[in-house]
Amino acid sequence: MPKFQKEQGKESRIREKQAFKEEFAFRSLVITTIIGVACFIVSIFFNVVEIFTILNLQGSFFDLIDLVIRISVVLLFFFFMMISLGNYKDLLGKPSNWKEIAFLFFLSMLQTMRNIYVFGFTLLGLIILVLYLYLIQDS
Amino acid sequence: MFFVTYSYGANEEITPEFADAPDIDGALGDEWDFSNKTDIHFEGLNGILRVMQDNTNLYISIEFDLDPSARNETEFIGILISNSSSNSPEDFVDAKVVRFSNLTEGNFAYLDCYVDNYNLKHNDTNLNSDGDGAAQMYDYDTIVYEFSIPLGNTDDINDAFLDYGDKYAFNITYGDWNLYPGGITKSHCVLITIQTPLLPAIDLAEIVLFILSIVSFSCIGAFLAIYSYNIIVLKKKIGRLLG
Numbered sequence: 001m002p003k004f005q006k007e008q009g010k011e012s013r014i015r016e017k018q019a020f021k022e023e024f025a026f027r028s029l030v031i032t033t034i035i036g037v038a039c040f041i042v043s044i045f046f047n048v049v050e051i052f053t054i055l056n057l058q059g060s061f062f063d064l065i066d067l068v069i070r071i072s073v074v075l076l077f078f079f080f081m082m083i084s085l086g087n088y089k090d091l092l093g094k095p096s097n098w099k100e101i102a103f104l105f106f107l108s109m110l111q112t113m114r115n116i117y118v119f120g121f122t123l124l125g126l127i128i129l130v131l132y133l134y135l136i137q138d139s
Numbered sequence: 140m141f142f143v144t145y146s147y148g149a150n151e152e153i154t155p156e157f158a159d160a161p162d163i164d165g166a167l168g169d170e171w172d173f174s175n176k177t178d179i180h181f182e183g184l185n186g187i188l189r190v191m192q193d194n195t196n197l198y199i200s201i202e203f204d205l206d207p208s209a210r211n212e213t214e215f216i217g218i219l220i221s222n223s224s225s226n227s228p229e230d231f232v233d234a235k236v237v238r239f240s241n242l243t244e245g246n247f248a249y250l251d252c253y254v255d256n257y258n259l260k261h262n263d264t265n266l267n268s269d270g271d272g273a274a275q276m277y278d279y280d281t282i283v284y285e286f287s288i289p290l291g292n293t294d295d296i297n298d299a300f301l302d303y304g305d306k307y308a309f310n311i312t313y314g315d316w317n318l319y320p321g322g323i324t325k326s327h328c329v330l331i332t333i334q335t336p337l338l339p340a341i342d343l344a345e346i347v348l349f350i351l352s353i354v355s356f357s358c359i360g361a362f363l364a365i366y367s368y369n370i371i372v373l374k375k376k377i378g379r380l381l382g
Contacts, residue, residue, distance in 0.1 A: 022377055026373075026374065026377060029370060030370065033366070033367065033370060036363075037363055037367070040359060040360070040363060043356075044356055047352065047356075048349075048352050048353065048356055088366075088369070088370065088373070091373060091377065092373070107359050107362065110352075110355040110356075110358075110359060111352075111355070111356065111359070113348060113351060113352055113355065114348050114349070114352050
């Protein structure tokens with residue numbers, strides 16, 4: 001009898017631990033998705049609407065700022081959506097595969113099609129980011 | 140003696156070609172190749188008048204050869220602008236002048252003037268004079284004067300309002316500035332019709348890219364909406380599983 005109680009208590013602790021882990025993963029999923037969507041909205045303003053052109057903010061300084069923001073939001077979109085997707089798949093009990101990463105890569109590159117410099121630098125940034133994430137996962 | 144005199148030259152009608160803005164430096168570069176060229180006759184003095192325009196300015200250059208002995212160190216070319224197609228002296232209201240202070244050394248000044256009671260006043264009300272002008276001499280017998288004259292409404296009430304689609308008389312006046320107003324020796328009148336501004340060229344590639352980016356962003360937006368919905372569904376599933 002005491003042995004049964006002890007095992008029951010252990011099972012309950014494991015379940016609590018599992019619930020806490022899933023709660024944490026879900027919270028991370030929601031937060032990273034919200035940040036990813038926010039980056040996407042900012043990307044609309046810079047990569048489609050071209051807000052700097054509309055506000056007539058021109059000159060080499062504003063061009064540079066515009067370029068940095070355009071590239072950064074797309075890289076951040078990819079980064080947070082990748083974490084979000086990883087959490088999502090984790091909660092479903094499946095690992096992320098290369099097709100999903102390639103799909104996110106494609107969605108990120110789609111946002112950069114209007115400017116050759118944004119396209120080039122984002123492509124470079126995404127390759128570095130994917131390599132970095134791949135390497136830290138291995139280690 | 141009035142500065143504005145009757146011109147007995149033939150009233151050629153000129154329709155300027157559209158071209159990129161030239162450098163107003165008297166150098167008569169390749170950019171003038173697209174201009175409308177007309178031979179003009181300053182009462183015995185032959186020259187070439189080039190006229191072109193863009194959406195904001197009218198560009199005029201005058202090139203002529205003159206024997207060095209007939210030149211003056213303080214010669215000038217003035218372009219007097221009528222407020223209509225009439226070349227009567229009383230209708231000329233505005234003038235753009237390039238005058239040499241020392242022809243040998245190539246020192247000149249551009250003056251944005253106006254015409255008051257047939258006389259030229261070079262104290263234009265606008266301190267930042269409108270338009271531009273320059274001159275350059277080649278081999279002491281060929282000289283080129285270039286002018287840029289703003290089109291449409293300017294902020295200066297003494298500037299001629301050159302409206303698009305209308306015809307205006309321009310009197311090209313040559314003389315010696317130091318002998319003003321008696322130094323005017325030659326003038327020639329032409330009629331120039333200001334062309335309506337060209338619409339900006341449509342960049343087809345830019346439009347296609349814009350449409351493609353809208354479609355792409357819509358697809359990404361749809362993906363994010365479906366993904367968010369799946370997260371909500373997942374939340375419910377987890378809630379049930381965890382009790």
